[in-house]
Amino acid sequence: MRAARMQAGRLRTVITAGVVAALTIGAAGCAESDRDSGGDKGAAAGTFIFAGAGDPKNFDPIFNDDGESFRPIRQMYDTLVTHKPGTAELVGGLAESWENDPTGKIWTFKLRQGVKFHDGTPLDAAAVCANFDRWYNMKGEAAQSQMIYYTDVFGGFAGSPDAVYDNCKAQDAGTAVVTMTKYKGAFPGAFTLTAFSIASPAAMKQYAADTVTQNGDSFSYSAFANEHPTGTGAFTYGGWNKATGEITLNKNPDYWGDKAKVDKMIIKVIKDENTRKQELRAGTVQAIDFPAPADRKALADEGYQVLNRPAFNILYLGINQKNPKLRDLRVRQAIAYALNRAQLVQTKGPGGAVVADQFMPNTVSGYAPDVQKYDYNVEKAKQLLADAGATGLTLNFYYPTEVSRPYMPNPQEIFTVLANDLQAVGIKVNGVPRPWNGGFKDDVQQFGKQDLHILGWTGDYNDPGNFVGTFFGRAKVEFGDAAMSDMFTAIGKADATVDQAAKKAAFEQVNRDLAAKWLPAVPLWHAPPAIVATKNVQGLVPSPLTAEDFNTVSVTK
Amino acid sequence: MVRVILRRLVQLVVTLIALMTLVFFWLRSLPGGPVDALLGERATPQTRELLTRALGYDQPIWVQYGRFLKNVVTGNFGNSIRTGEPVMDVISRSFPATIELAVAAIIIAIGLGIPLGYVAARYRGRLLDNATIIVTLIGISIPIFFLGYLLKDWLTQDIHFFPPSGRITTGLGNTDVTGFFVLDGLLTREFDASADALWHLVLPAFTLATIPLAIIIRITRASVLDVLDEDYIRTADAKGLRNATIRKRHVLRNALLPVVTTIGLQTGALLAGAVLTEKVYNWGGLGTLITDSISGGRDYPVLQALILLAAVVFIVVNLLVDLSYAIIDPRVRVQ
Numbered sequence: 001m002r003a004a005r006m007q008a009g010r011l012r013t014v015i016t017a018g019v020v021a022a023l024t025i026g027a028a029g030c031a032e033s034d035r036d037s038g039g040d041k042g043a044a045a046g047t048f049i050f051a052g053a054g055d056p057k058n059f060d061p062i063f064n065d066d067g068e069s070f071r072p073i074r075q076m077y078d079t080l081v082t083h084k085p086g087t088a089e090l091v092g093g094l095a096e097s098w099e100n101d102p103t104g105k106i107w108t109f110k111l112r113q114g115v116k117f118h119d120g121t122p123l124d125a126a127a128v129c130a131n132f133d134r135w136y137n138m139k140g141e142a143a144q145s146q147m148i149y150y151t152d153v154f155g156g157f158a159g160s161p162d163a164v165y166d167n168c169k170a171q172d173a174g175t176a177v178v179t180m181t182k183y184k185g186a187f188p189g190a191f192t193l194t195a196f197s198i199a200s201p202a203a204m205k206q207y208a209a210d211t212v213t214q215n216g217d218s219f220s221y222s223a224f225a226n227e228h229p230t231g232t233g234a235f236t237y238g239g240w241n242k243a244t245g246e247i248t249l250n251k252n253p254d255y256w257g258d259k260a261k262v263d264k265m266i267i268k269v270i271k272d273e274n275t276r277k278q279e280l281r282a283g284t285v286q287a288i289d290f291p292a293p294a295d296r297k298a299l300a301d302e303g304y305q306v307l308n309r310p311a312f313n314i315l316y317l318g319i320n321q322k323n324p325k326l327r328d329l330r331v332r333q334a335i336a337y338a339l340n341r342a343q344l345v346q347t348k349g350p351g352g353a354v355v356a357d358q359f360m361p362n363t364v365s366g367y368a369p370d371v372q373k374y375d376y377n378v379e380k381a382k383q384l385l386a387d388a389g390a391t392g393l394t395l396n397f398y399y400p401t402e403v404s405r406p407y408m409p410n411p412q413e414i415f416t417v418l419a420n421d422l423q424a425v426g427i428k429v430n431g432v433p434r435p436w437n438g439g440f441k442d443d444v445q446q447f448g449k450q451d452l453h454i455l456g457w458t459g460d461y462n463d464p465g466n467f468v469g470t471f472f473g474r475a476k477v478e479f480g481d482a483a484m485s486d487m488f489t490a491i492g493k494a495d496a497t498v499d500q501a502a503k504k505a506a507f508e509q510v511n512r513d514l515a516a517k518w519l520p521a522v523p524l525w526h527a528p529p530a531i532v533a534t535k536n537v538q539g540l541v542p543s544p545l546t547a548e549d550f551n552t553v554s555v556t557k
Numbered sequence: 558m559v560r561v562i563l564r565r566l567v568q569l570v571v572t573l574i575a576l577m578t579l580v581f582f583w584l585r586s587l588p589g590g591p592v593d594a595l596l597g598e599r600a601t602p603q604t605r606e607l608l609t610r611a612l613g614y615d616q617p618i619w620v621q622y623g624r625f626l627k628n629v630v631t632g633n634f635g636n637s638i639r640t641g642e643p644v645m646d647v648i649s650r651s652f653p654a655t656i657e658l659a660v661a662a663i664i665i666a667i668g669l670g671i672p673l674g675y676v677a678a679r680y681r682g683r684l685l686d687n688a689t690i691i692v693t694l695i696g697i698s699i700p701i702f703f704l705g706y707l708l709k710d711w712l713t714q715d716i717h718f719f720p721p722s723g724r725i726t727t728g729l730g731n732t733d734v735t736g737f738f739v740l741d742g743l744l745t746r747e748f749d750a751s752a753d754a755l756w757h758l759v760l761p762a763f764t765l766a767t768i769p770l771a772i773i774i775r776i777t778r779a780s781v782l783d784v785l786d787e788d789y790i791r792t793a794d795a796k797g798l799r800n801a802t803i804r805k806r807h808v809l810r811n812a813l814l815p816v817v818t819t820i821g822l823q824t825g826a827l828l829a830g831a832v833l834t835e836k837v838y839n840w841g842g843l844g845t846l847i848t849d850s851i852s853g854g855r856d857y858p859v860l861q862a863l864i865l866l867a868a869v870v871f872i873v874v875n876l877l878v879d880l881s882y883a884i885i886d887p888r889v890r891v892q
Binding site: 047049055057058141142144145148151152214218219220221225226241242243244245246264266268270271272274275278279281282284285402434435436437438439440441442443446 | 587588589590593596601603604605607608610611612613635636637638639640641642643650653654706709710713714717720721722723724725726727728733736836837838839841845849852855857858
């Protein structure tokens with residue numbers, strides 16, 4: 001009897017298990033078919049899905065300074081001056097032409113006719129001036145502290161003695177005249193900055209764009225910045241689903257320039273580079289930004305388009321002259337000779353990287369083709385160290401961890417190669433790893449604890465001051481405070497030169513002197529960041545400034 | 558019972574105040590800070606100073622602490638430093654994602670763990686039992702991060718069976734009602750969205766479930782073995798009770814007590830495991846929020862609120878576990 005009951009029990013178990021398995025498989029199949037139809041719906045013709053690497057902050061251009069915010073902003077807004085696609089060459093944007101007077105203080109913009117903001121209001125000189133006036137008159141530290149580029153380029157706000165902006169007048173509807181208090185070398189290149197995009201004054205007023213409030217120890221932005229960004233760009237704002245990390249942009253049918261080829265663009269935020277690659281392979285996104293350098297070749301071999309951006313960045317080895325031993329030029333030159341940069345580029349550089357011999361890429365005006373070179377030479381390095389009486393040198397070498405930058409994809413590996421080179425000429429290296437946001441930037445840029453460090457920069461606009469001026473234009477603890485007043489003076493003078501030919505010559509001389517006389521750091525490489533796209537994406541033009549416009553992109557089925 | 562709950566609630570408040578203070582000072586003692594993270598490479602000393610002042614970090618630490626306490630008491634956790642949104646908005650958006658994942662994982666762990674543990678015990682020493690022991694050992698030993706990448710590589714890249722990441726197919730769109738995508742699809746009758754969300758859930762939930770699943774199997778097995786050896790089971794058997802009755806009323810019920818304790822502990826641990834799983838699958842829940850808030854910008858307001866939330870969840874789950882003892886075992890109620 002009991003055996004029979006047990007048998008029946010087992011049979012029931014088997015049947016139950018079978019039913020559960022059948023249901024599971026059925027549900028899975030059902031989900032699969034639904035998923036497929038969903039996938040088709042998501043990747044429908046006319047939609048371009050691009051995987052970015054991080055969240056934007058908001059969509060008010062002036063309060064942003066990072067690439068992830070600028071990517072969607074750039075599609076929705078235009079700047080007065082812009083770049084020829086794929087280059088750093090300046091061309092007209094909302095201004096068809098521009099000129100400055102001989103003093104370099106007055107800039108006259110001839111505006112494009114018939115351009116409308118997304119809210120239907122016209123772009124005219126009054127609208128342009130409203131933007132300049134808004135920036136200059138921004139009230140409250142909460143807002144001002146978020147305007148990193150404005151402070152950097154325009155010096156300060158209304159009432160500040162350092163402010164460069166004076167006024168803007170609408171000469172007529174199509175002519176805006178911007179007057180500065182003094183010439184600044186950053187212009188006209190800085191007019192291309194996405195932060196200085198022109199927004200609709202009507203929309204900014206309606207959605208209280210200037211209302212940046214402080215809440216506890218942080219800020220909150222306006223409805224304009226979060227929900228109603230209104231520019232003149234090729235795409236209009238379609239929404240930001242923060243739960244799924246999707247920013248939707250719709251084609252602007254009234255765009256003044258080349259209208260977008262796709263009806264809709266989705267920027268999908270995928271922070272992990274491995275996951276971005278997997279989504280590309282799964283066909284759920286059509287292009288990804290910042291692939292891991294190690295994946296580039298494999299992806300190209302698999303038939304994906306690996307689009308290298310022309311390098312507009314620099315990685316350098318900083319030398320801190322707070323250490324008295326490093327004040328001797330011969331020691332710094334010895335360090336430069338000790339580094340096998342060609343091998344570093346070959347073994348650790350992302351595809352397309354090239355050895356740098358100065359602190360700007362050769363596309364920037366002021367690049368000098370004839371600077372002193374420091375080819376790898378161990379004997380010369382040892383000799384220079386001996387001449388300077390600096391044998392047996394021990395240096396603290398700071399490098400960042402938990403970070404990957406376009407110019408520095410793998411800091412730890414770069415450090416290892418450089419440290420080996422230095423040790424080969426008799427310099428003892430103490431490696432000091434520090435988390436990027438957890439000590440590295442503080443220790444290096446605020447406290448100057450290091451002897452050596454690696455760091456770099458991606459240029460914001462085509463101007464030599466944006467490169468060498470940023471690094472060496474003033475005393476910085478990063479390189480040892482006021483170690484080189486000659487250098488600061490020379491860079492300041494070059495930056496203040498109005499005549500463009502003379503300015504170019506002055507910066508060429510700065511670059512020669514940086515290499516031969518000052519050597520505050522050793523330039524290492526220029527590394528092109530890449531975009532990878534599937535085969536069915538056409539018209540994606542990579543920008544050296546990572547400032548791609550996606551109106552030219554089309555996707556075939 | 559009421560006294561137990563009240564005592565626990567008092568404990569909760571005291572723990573939270575202590576934790577709040579600890580977290581506040583601990584975060585600020587770490588090197589680096591939001592100013593650094595927000596400014597990137599282009600910080601001039603002037604912008605750094607302006608931002609430090611605007612954020613109130615130039616004030617004495619006790620003034621900052623006072624402001625923080627005042628905010629918390631009034632239920633205002635401030636705004637995220639990174640995004641500018643109210644902290645509660647940021648958290649309430651991420652919370653359903655993690656809960657959806659954790660619930661799915663715990664359903665898998667319990668749904669498979671208890672029957673498998675029970676079956677292993679019933680067939681003690683046989684092939685099935687030995688296989689279960691080996692598989693659970695692997696399940697416990699293998700790091701979630703590694704397993705996640707392994708499963709993802711295999712099932713999404715090699716055989717293209719599951720989607721690689723995210724909670725729903727990009728561009729599919731879904732109506733957000735509760736934040737639980739599977740449920741939302743059912744509520745709004747967007748069944749394709751619901752099925753799509755469920756399909757996205759399978760792999761992360763299974764990854765997250767591996768450790769609790771293995772533990773539940775082992776605890777159930779051990780517990781059932783203990784109970785099977787008890788005299789009252791032999792007595793019941795000798796009395797001629799039906800097998801099913803013995804299993805349900807005597808074996809399973811008595812074996813469940815340690816299992817429930819384990820489930821409670823594992824639910825807390827799931828939140829920690831979610832950090833890694835979410836990272837692997839770009840899930841966008843609390844785990845992602847924690848890592849973003851630490852590495853992406855030292856987002857003090859978000860971090861403070863998240864740590865408090867984790868503590869509340871942990872304490873409440875443990876309270877529920879204790880209460881569930883009373884339901885399963887009447888002797889606890891008497892005590």
